[in-house]
Amino acid sequence: MVAPITLTFTNATVTLSRVGDMVTAVVSYAAAAPSGFQALPVAFQPTAGDLTFVSTGNYSAPGTITMQVSVVVGDAGIGLGGYNSPPTVAGSFTARWLADPATSDTPAGAATTLTFSDGSTVTLSRVGNVVTAAAVPGTNPNTVLVTLPLPIMFSPSGNLAAYEFKTAGTYGEPGNWFITVMETPAFGSALGVSVGAGSAGPWAPFTVQWLADASTAPPSTDDDELAEFYVHSVLVETFLGTNGYGEDTFAPAVAVGGFLDDTRHLVRSQTAEQVVSEGQFYTRPENGALFPADSRVTVDGVTSRVIRTNTNTSGNLDLPDHAVISLT
Numbered sequence: 001m002v003a004p005i006t007l008t009f010t011n012a013t014v015t016l017s018r019v020g021d022m023v024t025a026v027v028s029y030a031a032a033a034p035s036g037f038q039a040l041p042v043a044f045q046p047t048a049g050d051l052t053f054v055s056t057g058n059y060s061a062p063g064t065i066t067m068q069v070s071v072v073v074g075d076a077g078i079g080l081g082g083y084n085s086p087p088t089v090a091g092s093f094t095a096r097w098l099a100d101p102a103t104s105d106t107p108a109g110a111a112t113t114l115t116f117s118d119g120s121t122v123t124l125s126r127v128g129n130v131v132t133a134a135a136v137p138g139t140n141p142n143t144v145l146v147t148l149p150l151p152i153m154f155s156p157s158g159n160l161a162a163y164e165f166k167t168a169g170t171y172g173e174p175g176n177w178f179i180t181v182m183e184t185p186a187f188g189s190a191l192g193v194s195v196g197a198g199s200a201g202p203w204a205p206f207t208v209q210w211l212a213d214a215s216t217a218p219p220s221t222d223d224d225e226l227a228e229f230y231v232h233s234v235l236v237e238t239f240l241g242t243n244g245y246g247e248d249t250f251a252p253a254v255a256v257g258g259f260l261d262d263t264r265h266l267v268r269s270q271t272a273e274q275v276v277s278e279g280q281f282y283t284r285p286e287n288g289a290l291f292p293a294d295s296r297v298t299v300d301g302v303t304s305r306v307i308r309t310n311t312n313t314s315g316n317l318d319l320p321d322h323a324v325i326s327l328t
Helices: 285-290
Strands: 002-009 012-019 022-029 035-039 051-054 064-072 075-083 091-098 112-115 121-127 130-136 162-166 177-182 192-197 206-211 232-237 239-242 248-250 254-261 265-268 274-277 279-283 296-299 302-312 322-327
Touching (some): 002 035, 022 075, 051 091, 121 192, 130 177, 162 206, 254 285, 279 285, 285 302
Antiparallel strands (some): 002 012, 022 091, 035 075, 051 064, 064 075, 112 121, 121 130, 130 206, 162 177, 177 192, 232 296, 265 274, 296 302, 302 322
């Protein structure tokens, strides 16, 4: 995991974090015109050229905030600015992109290709918790109705009935086609992937990504002696600080694997006070940066706050390295 960083612009900040190859950018801005351009660290550069993210879906709306992530040979950066008029109230929005594989800190798992009856293929791969599905249409995707089994390591996080990804635009757009990822365990249905077309061809290849369930991670190939104990998964919303209105702000939730001990312990807080911790979460040491004090951690629908995180590394002693997160 790459340590989070915060870029400070005029009247705004952009906090960047990365888990696996998924970059999350949380843009927080004041009720004034944000502006500026700053270099983008290599670890957070996207896989492809210029990307633009907006705070609302309408460029012409008063107070719309735009963030442009630019990658040019020898010059990568983030530009931030307002459109039409400055915002009248403070706010925030989140953007995500896939990092350049050349800067990856996580090895890719083996790819799996699903082939449908008309020759359409969906090739699935996973880096960290990010699943990439590269779809190539066959001769007639609008006749492909079958759902092929989805290996559990590619299952999305959460328990939604289905995820649907489209190439672009509306269903009636020429050449539009889509992937549907089914995940309905509550109804006893198996995981599956289907492809289809919303209109007449031609159909161009396209790629989509989603966040995988951390508990379905492929078996570790490293020498982490505690890996076999990491059988649980939590959702963490990293605490980013307090905005101008005194409200706590958090990064979007990400799934993290580890071991949850729900016994009560007496621990010391960040201010050295003795407090009761209702549970401890053990995970890889590189995940510790996701859990600063006051972050929110959700397990089985119950949300706790982080009291303190201890990252225990042994250096040359070669003892089992891990992070311990104490929860309220």
